[in-house]
Amino acid sequence: MQSIVTNVGIEARMLGPLHISVNDNRATLSAAKPRTLLALLAINAGRQLSTERLINEIWEEDPPRSAASTLQTYILRIRRLLGDAIGEGPTAVAATLLRTVSGGYALTPDRSWVDVHEFRGLAEQAEMADRRGQTAEAADLYRSAEMLWSGSALIDIEQGPMLRAEVAGLEQTLLCVTERRIAAEMRLGRHRAVLGELASLVARHQFHEDLHAQYMIALHRSGNRSGALEVFHRIRRSMNAELGLEPSRHLRVLQQAIINADSVLELPDQAARTPLSEFPFAS
Known part of the structure; x- marks a missing residue:
């Protein structure tokens, strides 16, 4: 047997x-x-x-x-x-x-x-490569993890509390993987290549400040400073109107850096690799 x-x-x-x-x-x-x-x-x-x-x-x-x-x-x-x-x-x-x-x-x-377990494994491998500074390898691994998806997780299944929690966690991990892969792409100088994807992402996640920051930096590096500043004003209007809030200090500092054409924005290993809260000009 x-x-x-x-x-x-x-x-x-x-x-x-x-x-x-x-x-x-x-x-x-x-x-x-x-x-x-x-x-x-x-x-x-x-x-x-x-x-x-x-x-x-x-x-x-x-x-x-x-x-x-x-x-x-x-x-x-x-x-x-x-x-x-x-x-x-x-x-x-x-x-x-x-x-x-x-x-x-x-x-x-x-x-x-199980594709779920492979997805999580690839995400972990990508993160480790990222930490080692192996940017191209990390980008490829993040992309491989994303390619396992063919729609929303368990889209055709009636979900109880355990599956809902699993799916919510998976969707959040996918968003994190996408964000980190885009950051890696930008460190490789591919800021123009990710513009369309970032435009779609910020439209779907209208209050996600880190995605908006990535989009602003990508636009700035592509020579579109006015477009980068409009992204800031758009999220500010949305947050004011729907949440009664202002964008975080970090996003406002990024806006000012774009206005001033701060040279730190031209350093991919500093600007795109680190979280928004760790930008050198945010101190």
């Missing part, structure tokens, strides 16, 4: 629509709640999830009296799905892939590939 199990590989794609395959055979569920269960098990591959937590994810605060038995039915349905994809039917192999453990269930991590 063990030799059969080690020849089984599970692939789970969740950075977009849910896609599960076993030995390159697509495993598809149509019912919403079993799909939620499968997504939660896959994103937590190798970790035990208690029956209580699974029930809470699927039904939240309104589980039916039959929740425990219905959950068991969903587990059997997923095992049957895995077995069919293997070509063995609902065999003991599927039960080994999706194990019953004390008080809950766990999807085996053996020979599994």
Whole structure:
């Protein structure tokens, strides 16, 4: 039996629509709640999830009296799905892939590939390369992490509290990865190449001051000081009108540096690599 199990590989794609395959055979569920269960098990591959937590994810605060038995039915349905994809039917192999453990269930991590985990791993590798000053390598790794995405994470899945938290964290990490990759691109002198992307990002994140700072610097380095200053005035108007706030001191200092054509803005390793709060002219 063990030799059969080690020849089984599970692939789970969740950075977009849910896609599960076993030995390159697509495993598809149509019912919403079993799909939620499968997504939660896959994103937590190798970790035990208690029956209580699974029930809470699927039904939240309104589980039916039959929740425990219905959950068991969903587990059997997923095992049957895995077995069919293997070509063995609902065999003991599927039960080994999706194990019953004390008080809950766990999807085996053996020979599994989950895009969420690869994304996080690439992001960590990129950050380490960035810290070592390997800018081109960091930019490539950040880009590889971004390319794993094919839409919003688990966009076709009904999400309970655990999946909502996972997705929110992933989306925030993606934004951070994008921001750092753009910073690396700018350190490589590619400020013109990122202008269009930054324009789109600040339109979607109208109060994200670091993205606006990157856009202002990229415009300034591209010879468009007036455009850089207009970006500042636009976020200032938005913050005043909708939040009753002024931009941070750091963003105002950046605006003044652009007005004064401060030479520090022409030093990519100082201006684009560090957070806005650490700009030399912000002191």
